Amino acid sequence: MNQQDWLLMHRAAGGDEGAVAELYDRFGSLVYKVARQLLPTRDEAEDAVQEIFIRLWQTADRYDPRRAKLVTWVMLIARRHLIDRLRRNAVRGRTSTLGADGTKTDPKDRPDRSPQEDERNSRLLQRIAELPELQRVVIERAYLHGFTLREVSVQLEAPLGTVKSALSRGLARLRERAKADWAV
Amino acid sequence: MTAATSMTIQELLELAALDAFGLLDEYEGALYTESFHHAPATVQDDIKRLQAQIASDESLLPIDEPDPALRDRVLAAVAKAIEADSSKLAPLATIGRPRRTAPETAQRVLSASGQFWRAASFVLAGTLLATAYLWSDSYRASQQIATLALMNITDAQLTQLVGPTITEFLKDTSAVRITLTPTKSGDPSWANVFVKEDGSAFLLFEGLPRSEDSAYKLQVVERANGHIEHVHSFDGTGLTFGGVHMDAIGLPAAVLAAATWQITDLAGTVLLTSA
Numbered sequence: 001m002n003q004q005d006w007l008l009m010h011r012a013a014g015g016d017e018g019a020v021a022e023l024y025d026r027f028g029s030l031v032y033k034v035a036r037q038l039l040p041t042r043d044e045a046e047d048a049v050q051e052i053f054i055r056l057w058q059t060a061d062r063y064d065p066r067r068a069k070l071v072t073w074v075m076l077i078a079r080r081h082l083i084d085r086l087r088r089n090a091v092r093g094r095t096s097t098l099g100a101d102g103t104k105t106d107p108k109d110r111p112d113r114s115p116q117e118d119e120r121n122s123r124l125l126q127r128i129a130e131l132p133e134l135q136r137v138v139i140e141r142a143y144l145h146g147f148t149l150r151e152v153s154v155q156l157e158a159p160l161g162t163v164k165s166a167l168s169r170g171l172a173r174l175r176e177r178a179k180a181d182w183a184v
Numbered sequence: 185m186t187a188a189t190s191m192t193i194q195e196l197l198e199l200a201a202l203d204a205f206g207l208l209d210e211y212e213g214a215l216y217t218e219s220f221h222h223a224p225a226t227v228q229d230d231i232k233r234l235q236a237q238i239a240s241d242e243s244l245l246p247i248d249e250p251d252p253a254l255r256d257r258v259l260a261a262v263a264k265a266i267e268a269d270s271s272k273l274a275p276l277a278t279i280g281r282p283r284r285t286a287p288e289t290a291q292r293v294l295s296a297s298g299q300f301w302r303a304a305s306f307v308l309a310g311t312l313l314a315t316a317y318l319w320s321d322s323y324r325a326s327q328q329i330a331t332l333a334l335m336n337i338t339d340a341q342l343t344q345l346v347g348p349t350i351t352e353f354l355k356d357t358s359a360v361r362i363t364l365t366p367t368k369s370g371d372p373s374w375a376n377v378f379v380k381e382d383g384s385a386f387l388l389f390e391g392l393p394r395s396e397d398s399a400y401k402l403q404v405v406e407r408a409n410g411h412i413e414h415v416h417s418f419d420g421t422g423l424t425f426g427g428v429h430m431d432a433i434g435l436p437a438a439v440l441a442a443a444t445w446q447i448t449d450l451a452g453t454v455l456l457t458s459a
Contacts, residue, residue, distance in 0.1 A: 003358070003360055006360075006361075010361075015269075015270070017259065017263055017266070020259060021255075024255055024258055025255075028250060030240065030242065030245075032250040032254070033245040033248065034245060036245075036246045037244075042248075042251075046250070046251070046254055046257070049250065049254060050257060050258050050261040050262075051261075053261070053262050054261060054262050054265045057265065057266065058265075066228075067220065067221075067232075068204075068235060068236075069233075069235070069236040069239075071236050071239045072232070072235045072236050072239040075205075075239040076204065076205070076206050076239070079205055079206050083206070121246065124244060143205070143207070148207070149202070149207055149208065149209060149212075164199065167202060168198055168201055168202060172201070175241060175243055175244060178244050
């Protein structure tokens with residue numbers, strides 16, 4: 001069991017602002033990048049990061065190092081919050097992820113990505129497009145849009161086990177290809 | 185757990201990524217967690233490592249770094265939320281109201297200064313983040329109460345409850361805390377063991393079930409080989425709240441911190457466990 005991570009979360013749960021600062025210094029960049037992936041603008045991503053760290057403080061006392069390392073816990077909390085936010089946006093009629101062709105789906109969102117960022121996102125979307133169809137569709141709906149696997153299974157009229165395998169294999173393949181793309 | 189209701193090791197490994205991303209639904213997530221806890225320790229370690237790699241993998245993420253000013257905004261937002269939470273504090277007079285429904289037949293025996301005992305157990309339970317309590321707003325409020333109450337409860341009062349040694353363990357930031365929860369649903373008892381780096385330990389417990397033998401055994405189950413090491417026998421009958429200091433348990437602190445702890449009755453029935 002990682003004592004230091006447990007102690008850090010114990011301190012955070014007690015409202016120790018130094019502990020929260022340490023959490024941000026360790027994971028803030030990673031949390032921000034996930035937020036940028038799923039949300040259309042920098043402003044929204046920054047708002048989400050603030051909400052996520054509040055959530056991390058609120059749930060700090062639930063962290064169990066026997067179950068997962070701290071980075072896994074932090075990213076799980078972050079993703080769940082972002083998916084909730086995506087769903088709220090969808091209910092309000094705002095689509096909030098990249099479209100299949102890499103363009104923003106909401107024309108009101110001002111583009112605020114750097115050219116390098118655009119290139120990286122285009123490359124990712126191209127890689128997703130190259131996947132077998134089921135893997136591609138499942139990844140878009142579950143990983144990028146936040147639908148549960150059960151919802152995707154109903155939408156596609158495919159067995160849940162098939163959807164799970166497709167997502168698992170698709171993500172593994174994407175990670176391999178992405179690493180090859182960005183290897184120095 | 186029967187084979188029909190648990191995942192195989194292969195399934196645990198295949199679904200590790202989905203679990204790490206929170207993409208399993210509620211039922212499957214619970215089944216995954218249950219199966220994980222029943223898997224061998226080496227498999228658990230492998231899964232934790234794999235999930236950490238997946239969680240920290242940036243190859244699918246944008247390269248955009250956050251604005252440095254975001255740090256201050258995040259910390260200010262959290263500070264504001266913490267402040268807002270503490271301003272919802274209930275008055276100390278509410279200490280003493282039970283936070284969960286105990287079985288009607290349970291007899292919670294309080295000493296003559298019952299209010300003080302209840303407040304003190306509240307304080308220490310809040311400090312120790314006992315998992316027997318519900319994760320709700322009332323819990324968080326009680327934790328704030330506990331923090332404030334700690335400021336007003338002196339070392340002398342704490343010492344009066346469970347002896348002077350407890351303060352050494354509470355103040356030692358390197359001490360590991362292990363939480364033991366009841367094996368029987370609805371049982372309100374709980375226990376915490378603090379283990380220091382020198383191998384000494386302190387057991388705190390509350391509301392152990394009554395038994396005819398009126399004695400309990402604290403044991404350690406070594407993770408590597410399943411060997412059960414008897415740590416201490418003690419009598420907790422009639423005590424709402426008690427503490428036991430153990431000088432030197434004779435096992436390395438790292439082994440103690442990673443092992444499963446359990447409290448059994450004299451017949452060997454496990455009453456509370458950290459598993």
